[in-house]
Amino acid sequence: MPHNIADEADVLRRKLDRADYLYYVKDQPDISDAEYDKLMRRLQELEQTYPSIITPDSPTQRVGATVQSELAPHTHIVPMLSLQNAMGEDELRAFDQRVKRFLGLDPDSDVEYVCELKFDGLAVSLTYVDGVLAAGATRGDGTVGENITANLKTVKSVPLRIPVEAGTGGTDPIPSTVEVRGEVILFHEEFRRINEDREQSGEPTFANPRNAAAGSLRQLDPNITAKRRLNMFCYGIGACEGRAFVTQHEILSILESWGFRVNPNVCVCATIDDVCEYIAGWAEKKETLPYDIDGMVVKVNSLTLQSELGAVARSPRWAVAFKYPAQQATTVVTEIRVQVGRTGALTPVAIMEPVEVGGVTVSRATLHNEDEVRRKDVRVGDTVVVQRAGEVIPEVVEVVAEKRTGDEVEFVMPDHCPVCGADVERAEGEAVARCVGIACPAKIRETMIHFTSRGAMDIDGVGPALIDQLIAANLIGDPADIYSLTVEQLCALDRMGSKSAENAVAAIEKSKQAPLSRLIYALGIRHVGERTAAALARHFTTIDALAAASENELAEVPDAGPVVADSIARFFRQDETKRVLEKLRAAGIDPRGESRDESGMFAGQSVVFTGALERLTRDQAEAIVRRLGGSPSSSVSKNTSLVVAGEKAGSKLEKATSLGVKVMSEGEFLEMVDPR
DNA sequence: TAGCCTCGAGTTCA
DNA sequence: CTCGAGGCTA
Numbered sequence: 001m002p003h004n005i006a007d008e009a010d011v012l013r014r015k016l017d018r019a020d021y022l023y024y025v026k027d028q029p030d031i032s033d034a035e036y037d038k039l040m041r042r043l044q045e046l047e048q049t050y051p052s053i054i055t056p057d058s059p060t061q062r063v064g065a066t067v068q069s070e071l072a073p074h075t076h077i078v079p080m081l082s083l084q085n086a087m088g089e090d091e092l093r094a095f096d097q098r099v100k101r102f103l104g105l106d107p108d109s110d111v112e113y114v115c116e117l118k119f120d121g122l123a124v125s126l127t128y129v130d131g132v133l134a135a136g137a138t139r140g141d142g143t144v145g146e147n148i149t150a151n152l153k154t155v156k157s158v159p160l161r162i163p164v165e166a167g168t169g170g171t172d173p174i175p176s177t178v179e180v181r182g183e184v185i186l187f188h189e190e191f192r193r194i195n196e197d198r199e200q201s202g203e204p205t206f207a208n209p210r211n212a213a214a215g216s217l218r219q220l221d222p223n224i225t226a227k228r229r230l231n232m233f234c235y236g237i238g239a240c241e242g243r244a245f246v247t248q249h250e251i252l253s254i255l256e257s258w259g260f261r262v263n264p265n266v267c268v269c270a271t272i273d274d275v276c277e278y279i280a281g282w283a284e285k286k287e288t289l290p291y292d293i294d295g296m297v298v299k300v301n302s303l304t305l306q307s308e309l310g311a312v313a314r315s316p317r318w319a320v321a322f323k324y325p326a327q328q329a330t331t332v333v334t335e336i337r338v339q340v341g342r343t344g345a346l347t348p349v350a351i352m353e354p355v356e357v358g359g360v361t362v363s364r365a366t367l368h369n370e371d372e373v374r375r376k377d378v379r380v381g382d383t384v385v386v387q388r389a390g391e392v393i394p395e396v397v398e399v400v401a402e403k404r405t406g407d408e409v410e411f412v413m414p415d416h417c418p419v420c421g422a423d424v425e426r427a428e429g430e431a432v433a434r435c436v437g438i439a440c441p442a443k444i445r446e447t448m449i450h451f452t453s454r455g456a457m458d459i460d461g462v463g464p465a466l467i468d469q470l471i472a473a474n475l476i477g478d479p480a481d482i483y484s485l486t487v488e489q490l491c492a493l494d495r496m497g498s499k500s501a502e503n504a505v506a507a508i509e510k511s512k513q514a515p516l517s518r519l520i521y522a523l524g525i526r527h528v529g530e531r532t533a534a535a536l537a538r539h540f541t542t543i544d545a546l547a548a549a550s551e552n553e554l555a556e557v558p559d560a561g562p563v564v565a566d567s568i569a570r571f572f573r574q575d576e577t578k579r580v581l582e583k584l585r586a587a588g589i590d591p592r593g594e595s596r597d598e599s600g601m602f603a604g605q606s607v608v609f610t611g612a613l614e615r616l617t618r619d620q621a622e623a624i625v626r627r628l629g630g631s632p633s634s635s636v637s638k639n640t641s642l643v644v645a646g647e648k649a650g651s652k653l654e655k656a657t658s659l660g661v662k663v664m665s666e667g668e669f670l671e672m673v674d675p676r
Numbered sequence: 677t678a679g680c681c682t683c684g685a686g687t688t689c690a
Numbered sequence: 691c692t693c694g695a696g697g698c699t700a
Binding site for chain 1: 684688
Binding site for chain 3: 368369372393395429430431432527558559560561562563564634651652
């Protein structure tokens, strides 16, 4: 072998190590992907030709290890302890008092703490011998874990060796043996990517990033792990040969200088009050992180005090895990009810024993459709995990299979409508089953609620409750009947005073002025929502022109194709529709189309609002955009011109940032449309 | 014809 | 907010 080959390989390894470090630990890449690939290919070439030069810490060894038949046990030198939980500020202060009592300190004195994020992932330990990664293992029972070295090597933020030049300029030698502790996690973006892939290939999806990370790490085939871009944050040291530390905070900085990824969100707090304040500050902010945390870890900063405090059973007395109120909880499904929507869609809804999730009581959650019920295999009597997706809407995450008794009842979609008894049909290739009944009371009710709703005729004071009463009293049978209601009729109903009756009638009267687009939308034609209704109104200008249009004419409207055209034509052919339109006209409703400013500052642009707006309502904000010639939209894509992000903006903001779409705050938006 | 972009529809709780 | 499906475009 030529003498300089080993040297060249070494230089390549250093360059690749540095590139991995800058990219995966520091988030500041210095070379392009192409350059990286070139270096990697050259190194692989050399190692293939001269296998004797391969070292265990070579970057080529991150992938390509062979499949194992089972995971070998690994004994930790220093056990990995688990932490006691604190469920609120009270328990946190109780922990502080315990610490002081144990140390024989005055209850009013202060102990210095370090607060760190508690990642929702998998705790692992990395063992380095003479600076080279020798073993990696899961926590296991704390004493013995599973050896997952090959899998951990595929995690790019895990250094394969601690560079000799690290630390304080060489005067501070790398310990001969050191155990580095941390948490392996999946970022949200990567979690989504994995689940999308699995969905496409028909594999079951992971319920949450933690499960996905655990599943990926405990793979027997490291090639699979390599495809899941895992990440690791390090926060502690177990055994350490020939080096002592003074504080937890010092440990974090040393780990960072050794090239480990250390999370920057750390706070040294002089008092327990500061700790509480810091933790409260993250209660909301944690949702903006690109990965999951399930709380905060609070540690006594001084290692001297730590060893004085020691441990009880398997948890140290010097640390505690603060848990934010759970965003997930388990409960029991008591019933799967079937609801009938405006379009006749049958939706299974899980009725559950009420349970607290993130501060609110949840008792029902949609199961969307029959396929979804099958996929999650939810049965009546099952114990299930529920969470609030996107902070609000409850969702059944998964069934707790271990709690099955065998008495659970599988769900079957009824073949007759639970409300009117008509046949239920599921169109070829569609996910939803529908009631075909023409006069299904549920459909009529939902149609009327839709007609009066915000965005449609917007009749204030006429909501679902009143509509139910009116139907029961036989006062209305279709939406047009609303316009013949009198104050006297309304007053005669239960729980209806003269004042609210007058208000309702006034609102009904006012709605007669609604623009054509609203009326078209209010009719509730299948496949015609707000946007399509607006496009139709612009194109036809009167309801009669729309009603008379042929399918070909309808399909000429932008955004309307054969399916939409067929649905509209079919709707206007029905005798029922003709009767209702006649009644509406008789009541004095004959709206004209509206025009828009084509020279406004948003002309031809698409604007998306996300998060909670403080000074404007959604409707006001969208009206401003429309007035200035733009179209408000609900989803972000690369065609989006602008995203206005309010408080607690979520995935849309993330997407906008990743697509490089212009983003501004509500304040900046107002400044722009109305500079003063 | 495939893949992207939008829109429609359904849903929960305070 | 999320999913599914219709329409448009490369």
